[in-house]
Amino acid sequence: MKIAFLSESPADEAVLRILVEGALKEKPTVASAGYRARGWPNVLQVLPAVIRHLHFNTDVDTLVVTGDSDDSPVHTTAHDAPQYYHPHCRMCQLRAVFRQTGKRFPAAHGRLRVRRVVGVAVPALEAWLLCGVEDSVNEAAWTEGQARGILPYTRAELKLRVYRTERPSLPHEIACAVREAERHRRDLRRLEYDFPGFAALLRDLREPIPEIS
Ligand SMILES: [Zn+2]
Incomplete structure (x- = not known):
């Protein structure tokens, strides 16, 4: 298996590598995505170019x-209905880019298309990092808070709890993020249960690579 990653920052990518390795129980070969993104919506903007590059050149x-x-x-299970697409949901947006970009590509390099694996961290990756440490931090709590208009925590609070500072340097951010991700590596079940946006990523990862029939 040969994998490329696209996320909002180098710290996010370090975390994803560990979680994906944990899910696969092996170290996949990691390739460059050819582009780097910085934050959202940059991920969404460069994604079509990344898919095209990986499909034809790698x-x-x-x-x-x-x-x-x-x-x-x-994202909710209601969004998973066939033909449904929520225009402001980032999971739906990312999946739609995969669908639309690869639609007319001819098969290349022995596969029909690059397999799509998409996850969304609610409300930010730091919530995944706090999973299992702080019981109050989970996707349901955030979604309920959003519905009531009283959020259970802010993204800044989550960052402070993980990095112990409001303005971490990148090396410090990566070191803290990797430490927490390593906690999940051997057993991803809690993260999968508490964060459906991560469970969706695992489901995609279990799908077969689209082969030429
Ligand atoms: Zn959605």
């Missing part, structure tokens, strides 16, 4: 993409 078979939900609506 033998990468899997592209893992994540973003933070921030203040956008959280």
Whole structure:
């Protein structure tokens, strides 16, 4: 398996690598996505170019993409209905880019298309990092808070709890993020249960690579 990652920052990518390795129980070959994104909506903007590049210029078979939900609506199972698309949901947006970009590509490098693996961290990746440490931090709590108009925590609070500072340097951010991600590596079940935006990523990862029939 050859994997490329696209996410909002180098710290996010370090976390994703660990979680994906944990899910696969092996170290996949990691390739460059050819582009780097900085925050949302940059991930969404460069994604079509990344898919095109990987499909035609590389033998990468899997592209893992994540973003933070921030203040956008959280993806629900209702969005998974066929033909449904929520225009402001980032999971729906990322999946739609995969669908639309790869639609007319001819098969290349022995596969029909690059396998789509998409996750969205609600409301930010730091929530995944706090999973299992702080019981109050989970996707349902955030979604309920959004519905009531009283959020259970802010993204800044989550960052402060993980990094112990409001303005972490990138090396410090990566070190803290990797430490927490390593906690999840051996057993992803809690993260999968508490964060459906991560469970969706795992489901995509279990799908077969689209082969030429
Ligand atoms: Zn959605």
